[in-house]
Each structure stands twice: as structure tokens, then as C-alpha cells.
Amino acid sequence: MQPHNQSIPLMYVGQGVRTRLVCISGSQRTAYRLAELGFVPGIEVSVVADSGSALMVAVGDARLALGYPLAQALLVTVLEKGAS
Amino acid sequence: MTTLEMSFHQALFRYPPPIETELNRLAELFAQTPALADAYPPRWLAIQALEGDETLISDIRTLGGPAVAAALEESLNRLRAIYGDDLDVVLVDQRYRFVHTIATQAVRRPATPPVTLSDRIDRVVTNRWLGIPIFLVVMWVVFKLTTDVAAPFVDWLDSVLSGPVSRWIGALLGLFGANGGWVESLVIDGVAAGVGGVLAFVPVLLTLYFALALLEDSGYMARAAFVMDRLMRALGLHGKSFLPMIVGFGCSVPAIYATRTLDNRRDRILTGLLVPFMSCSARLPVYVLIAMIFFPAHAGQVIFGLYLTGIVVAVGVGALLQRTLFHRQPQAPFVLELPPYRMPTLRNVWQQMWERTSSFIRKAGTIILATSIVVWLLLAIPIGEGEFADTPVDQSAFAAVANAATPVFTPLGFGRWETSGALVTGLIAKEVVVGTLAQVYGGAAGDEGAPGDEAATLVDDLTGIAGGFATAVGDAVRALPGIVGINLVEAEEEPAAEGLATAIRTGFMASSGGHGALAALAFLVFVLLYTPCVAALAANRHEFGTPWMLVSLFGQFAIAWLAAFIVFRGGLMVWG
Structure with a gap:
């Protein structure tokens, strides 16, 4: 896994930026819930839209609405443009 | 096709060794208990029991008798010593990692995921300022x-x-x-x-x-x-x-x-x-x-x-x-799955x-x-x-x-x-x-x-x-x-039901x-x-x-x- 100091919460990366999920902060319960929805470390995620209180997140082919507190718990690294 | 699925199930997908040991022990025990073996597949039942499914655990207690119940309790205690309260999380996590590994190997995706039509519509429809209007x-x-x-x-x-x-x-x-x-x-x-x-x-x-x-x-x-x-x-x-x-x-x-x-x-x-x-x-x-x-x-x-x-x-x-x-x-936290846009069928x-x-x-x-x-x-x-x-x-x-x-x-x-x-x-x-x-x-x-x-x-x-x-x-x-x-x-004035009006x-x-x-x-x-x-x-x-x-x-x-x-x-x- 990537070192944590390079990662930022998904909340702050902005729309359309491709990122990779590093880890999930917060309780194991939260991690478990999110893993069930497809948020496993290593997967690519990006923000499609921001409603002002929740993010619409693209995980693989699925689109999920996540409240800000959950979006705060997802720690990601920003992928360079063109890199995979 | 069936053999392939079987081999996936049996050969590729394994939980971490301490969990596997307990799963095998329990599955064997369940298989030897006719009341349980008739009702459920033994390995599946063992996995559910370790994940803490309350209905099935009470079934195991009533159908399997005190000896089986005690064995289950011992297995759970041994695993809790290693994983604490998050045993179910470990089990689920293991499954998703497995699925993810197979998917990345089997599914070929373009290096840059294409922006779908749904996403493009969503950028407008769910926009922070335009969404509510x-x-x-x-x-x-x-x-x-x-x-x-x-x-x-x-x-x-x-x-x-x-x-x-x-x-x-x-x-x-x-x-x-x-x-x-x-x-x-x-x-x-x-x-x-x-x-x-x-x-x-x-x-x-x-x-x-x-x-x-x-x-x-x-x-x-x-x-x-x-x-x-x-x-x-x-x-x-x-x-x-x-x-x-x-x-x-x-x-x-x-x-x-x-x-x-x-x-x-x-x-x-x-x-x-x-x-x-x-x-x-x-x-x-x-x-x-x-x-x-x-x-x-x-x-x-x-x-x-x-x-x-x-x-x-x-x-x-x-x-x-x-x-x-x-x-x-x-x-509770807000999580909601959004289906892609579809043409409604008549x-x-x-x-x-x-x-x-x-x-x-x-x-x-x-x-x-x-x-x-x-x-x-x-x-x-x-x-x-x-x-x-x-x-x-x-x-x-x-x-x-x-x-x-x-x-x-x-x-x-x-x-x-x-x-x-x-x-x-x-x-x-x-x-x-x-x-x-x-x-x-x-x-x-x-x-x-x-x-x-x-x-x-x-x-x-x-x-x-x-x-x-x-x-x-x-x-x-x-x-x-x-x-x-x-x-x-x-x-125009309503012609119908004028009396009632x-x-x-x-x-x-x-x-x-x-x-x-x-x-x-x-x-x-x-x-x-x-x-x-x-x-x-x-x-x-x-x-x-x-x-x-x-x-x-x-x-x-x-x-x-x-x-x-x-x-x-x-x-x-x-x-x-």
C-alpha cells in the first residue's frame, strides 16, 4: 500500500479527477460497509458530481451517492493524467 | 463451465489459514450431523456462523445439539483471539479482494475510463446549483x-x-x-x-x-x-x-x-x-x-x-x-446506489x-x-x-x-x-x-x-x-x-357539473x-x-x-x- 502521507480524502480532490483508493479511515464498521459497496483498496474512484452535501462517486461501473462524512473517510492518491 | 466454477471455489479461493482451519473443522462436524447436513451445505453454514448470522447460529444450536454448539463457540473464541470483533469484516474483505483480483485479471478496460453519457447528463442534472431548480x-x-x-x-x-x-x-x-x-x-x-x-x-x-x-x-x-x-x-x-x-x-x-x-x-x-x-x-x-x-x-x-x-x-x-x-x-450515513439512465420501456x-x-x-x-x-x-x-x-x-x-x-x-x-x-x-x-x-x-x-x-x-x-x-x-x-x-x-367556464359547482x-x-x-x-x-x-x-x-x-x-x-x-x-x- 501507498504511504498515508501522500493520500487525501476523496472529498477534496474535485470533480472528474481520477484517483486510486488507498485506505479507509474511521471505524471498521464504516470500512466494512464501504467494502461491500465496492470500495476496496487499490480500486480507481472519481467524483462525478457534488450536491453540496454528498458526492456522486464512480467506482468501476457503479455510481454511488455518498454523504460528506463518508467521502471524508475515503483516502485516495491522485493519479497522473494518462497513467493507469 | 461447472468444473471451472468448482475449481475456482475449491482451489483458488481460500480464507487466511487460521480461518480455513476452523472452517474445515466446523464443516466436517456439520457434515456429520444429519439434521444440519440435510438442511444446509456444511461449508456455507460454517462461513455464515463465523460471520455471526444470528438465525443460522440459533439453528445450529437447536438442530446440532450441545456438542456442536460448544465446538462452534470454541472456534469463535480461537478466532476472536486473533481478529478481535472484526472477524466478519475480515471474511467479507477477503471475498471482495478475491473478486477484485479476478476482475482485474479477466476484464480488459481502456486505460482512461470513458466518460459515459450518464455521467455527462449527471454533470448537468445533479449540478450543485442547477440540481434543485x-x-x-x-x-x-x-x-x-x-x-x-x-x-x-x-x-x-x-x-x-x-x-x-x-x-x-x-x-x-x-x-x-x-x-x-x-x-x-x-x-x-x-x-x-x-x-x-x-x-x-x-x-x-x-x-x-x-x-x-x-x-x-x-x-x-x-x-x-x-x-x-x-x-x-x-x-x-x-x-x-x-x-x-x-x-x-x-x-x-x-x-x-x-x-x-x-x-x-x-x-x-x-x-x-x-x-x-x-x-x-x-x-x-x-x-x-x-x-x-x-x-x-x-x-x-x-x-x-x-x-x-x-x-x-x-x-x-x-x-x-x-x-x-x-x-x-x-x-446513519448516506449511501445510495444510482442506476445508469435508461430509456423507460412502454x-x-x-x-x-x-x-x-x-x-x-x-x-x-x-x-x-x-x-x-x-x-x-x-x-x-x-x-x-x-x-x-x-x-x-x-x-x-x-x-x-x-x-x-x-x-x-x-x-x-x-x-x-x-x-x-x-x-x-x-x-x-x-x-x-x-x-x-x-x-x-x-x-x-x-x-x-x-x-x-x-x-x-x-x-x-x-x-x-x-x-x-x-x-x-x-x-x-x-x-x-x-x-x-x-x-x-x-x-372558459366549466360546462360540466355546473350545478354541483x-x-x-x-x-x-x-x-x-x-x-x-x-x-x-x-x-x-x-x-x-x-x-x-x-x-x-x-x-x-x-x-x-x-x-x-x-x-x-x-x-x-x-x-x-x-x-x-x-x-x-x-x-x-x-x-x-
Whole structure:
């Protein structure tokens, strides 16, 4: 896994930026819930839209609405443009 | 194919060694216990037991006996020593990692994931600033559809039911020699007026359900929940609670049951209490009837305003409840899956329209029929002068009963026994308000246009019905551009049911001291907000218990009374 100091919460990366999920902060319960929805470390995620209180997140082919507190718990690294 | 799956299952997918050891131990034990091995696959049962499935663990205890139960307990203890309380998390995580590994190896994806059409639509539709305005425009179109476009068909159906159909029933009764007596009165003034008055609104409901089905099937409904999340926070809820609320625009009963999808009890109860403020489709016929009479040129705006009022009141009540009854309980996190946009299929849309409309028609055949008969009976029984089935309406038992409730409504501008009686019967089902109004006021207005006078032939009737339908289609098509604001249809006087309209208008004028329109508006606000129908109360009690049901019953009555008071008295101060 990537070192944590390079990662930022998904909340702050902005729309359309491709990122990779590093880890999930917060309780194991939260991690478990999110893993069930497809948020496993290593997967690519990006923000499609921001409603002002929740993010619409693209995980693989699925689109999920996540409240800000959950979006705060997802720690990601920003992928360079063109890199995979 | 099967061998491949088998080998995946057996060879590739393994849990970490300590878990595997315990799984094998338990699976072997379960396989040797016939009571368990017959009921479940042993390895699956072992996995479920380690994940903590309570139902299955109690099954293992009862079916497997004390020895098996003890073995399970030992296995769990050994694993807890390693993984702590997160054993289930480890198991789930392991599975998802496995799935992810296979998927990355097997599925080839472009290096840069393409931006899908759904995403591009979502960038506009769910935009932080455009999202809510777009949602409001969508809702506006829906309500214009249900009023302007459906209205010509309501008029047509109403004239068919109260004209030819009533005549045919009268003729049919004549064949059995039952014409002229109380039986004819029961069938024509009771059943045909009551049930028919409600059935006439089927076109409105068909249009509403059509629009809701389109929104659901296209995938927009889930976006609406996402967009509305920010507003829902004001109610102390989140976007997921918005879906039961939207269902509430159809009917409160399924909406209250739909709160089961929410993650904790606090959210369920709070949502369940707010759902009845979403104006259900049963209230729509009442709005259409009253708004067409008092605000013929602005019926769409008045009805849209009522829907908005419901939402605003829900926001206020939600904020209040959140700070009082619920202020210590945290809410569950907001997670909602959004399906990609799809073209709605005709078949699906039709199926939903039909399912919901037919349940409304069934209700008309049962509960509304029963109330119509009870109302007719109460109208037929004389308290003052007159004899059975030939009682002046204001001398009937119905008037006496309704009169008892009337003083409550006098300060609101509609303190007449006709309206208070209608409101009381509306507790059975909101659309009954229309049926009762038709019965009470119809009795007074029906004299001029009594059926059976004209010697119309069946052929005349049928051509009349077909011609009326063609006119209705024409009117509806001409009303379509009006949805976007271009009004081609002149505001014309309602030709149909003019007797009923006049009677209702006169009634409201008399009760409000000449401010009929204002009183009608207060009446509509009251109908919007007052105590939910018995079916919704029953659903509420079933889901949340008697105390919350009582909160809903009395709370909403108080809120409705206050709101109607503010509308009527406030209006008097401004314009009076």
C-alpha cells in the first residue's frame, strides 16, 4: 500500500479527477460497509458530481451517492493524467 | 463451465489459514450431523456462523445439539483471539479482494475510463446549483400534466358517469320495478354519485402514475434523492429518506412501509411522520374539484402551491422534531446506489400505471362504496321533518352528526355541515371528500338536471360519449403547450357539473361571510395537512407503534387547523 502521507480524502480532490483508493479511515464498521459497496483498496474512484452535501462517486461501473462524512473517510492518491 | 466454477471455489479461493482451519473443522462436524447436513451445505453454514448470522447460529444450536454448539463457540473464541470483533469484516474483505483480483485479471478496460453519457447528463442534472431548480421544473411539468392535460378527460368521464350511466342504471332498475323508490335513491344518489364522483378522477391518477413511472424507470428518481440530500439535511434526514417521500406523492401507505429501507429507527420514524405531508394522490381529486371551481384560470398554480406547502410544512416539522424529540440520536450515513439512465420501456411504465390505478379502482369498489352507502343512509334518515329516503338534506342525520363537528371549522371559514361532514368521511380515505361533497351538494343541485327526463336512446348516448371523448382529446392536446407557459386554451367556464359547482360555491360564500375563494383555499390547505386516512394511520402504527401513530393523528390535525387559520384570517386581514 501507498504511504498515508501522500493520500487525501476523496472529498477534496474535485470533480472528474481520477484517483486510486488507498485506505479507509474511521471505524471498521464504516470500512466494512464501504467494502461491500465496492470500495476496496487499490480500486480507481472519481467524483462525478457534488450536491453540496454528498458526492456522486464512480467506482468501476457503479455510481454511488455518498454523504460528506463518508467521502471524508475515503483516502485516495491522485493519479497522473494518462497513467493507469 | 461447472468444473471451472468448482475449481475456482475449491482451489483458488481460500480464507487466511487460521480461518480455513476452523472452517474445515466446523464443516466436517456439520457434515456429520444429519439434521444440519440435510438442511444446509456444511461449508456455507460454517462461513455464515463465523460471520455471526444470528438465525443460522440459533439453528445450529437447536438442530446440532450441545456438542456442536460448544465446538462452534470454541472456534469463535480461537478466532476472536486473533481478529478481535472484526472477524466478519475480515471474511467479507477477503471475498471482495478475491473478486477484485479476478476482475482485474479477466476484464480488459481502456486505460482512461470513458466518460459515459450518464455521467455527462449527471454533470448537468445533479449540478450543485442547477440540481434543485431542474428538479422543481420537472415537478412543475408533472403537475401541469396531471391538471391541464387530464382535466378534459375528467370532465368527460364525469359527464358520462352522471349522465348516460346514471340513466342506464335508472332504466335497469325500472326493468325490475325498483324505480322511483328508496332503492333508486340509494343506487343513483348514493352509489353512483359517491363512487362515480371519485372514479371520475381516474384520468388524473393515470397521468400522475404515468409521470412517476417515467421518472422512476429513467433513473431520475435516484438523482432527485441525491440532489435533495442537501434540503433533506434541514429536516434532519438525508437523501435516502427522499425516496419514501416521493412514494408519498402516490400514497402514504406504501411510503410508510418504504421507510424500512432506511438504516436506523430514528430515520425511519422521522421519515414516517413527515411522509403524510407529501400530498398523496387521493388528495389530488379534492384539489382539482375545488380549484377548478374557485380558481379555474390558475388551478395548476394553486395545486402546485399546495404540493410545495406540504413540502415546506414537512421541512418545518422535521426541523422542530429534530431539535426536540430526536435531538440526541445521530443519523446513519448516506449511501445510495444510482442506476445508469435508461430509456423507460412502454411495458414497464404501463404495468406500474395499471397496478397503481387498479388498486385505486378496487378501493372505489370497496371502502369508498361502503362510505358512500353509510353517507347515503345518514342522509336518508330524518332527524327533523321528512321521511326515510325523502329527507331534506339539512334535516338528515348526516347534517346532525356533521353539525357537531362544525364549530371547530367556523374560525377557518368553512364552518358548514356539508364540508365538515366531508372532512370527517375523508378520514376513511381522502378522495371520499369529493364523493361526499357530490352526494350532499348533489342532492341540492340535482333537481334541475335530474336523470331520466330526456328520452335519450342508447345510440344517442353512445354517440354523445364518443363525441365527448374526441373533444376531450382535442382539449388535452391544446393544453400541452400550456405546460411550458404558452396558453392556447381560453379560460372558459366549466360546462360540466355546473350545478354541483354552483352549490359548492354558494356554500363556501355563505360560511365565510362572502370570502368564498379564501375559505376554499383554507379548506384545501386543511385537506392537505389534516390527519392521515385510517389506512395510513394503521401503517404508521404497524411500523412505529401506537404512541407515534397518536403523534401523527393529533399533531397533524393541530398543524392543519393552525395553517388553515393563518390562511383564512391572514387573508382576511390583507384583502378583507
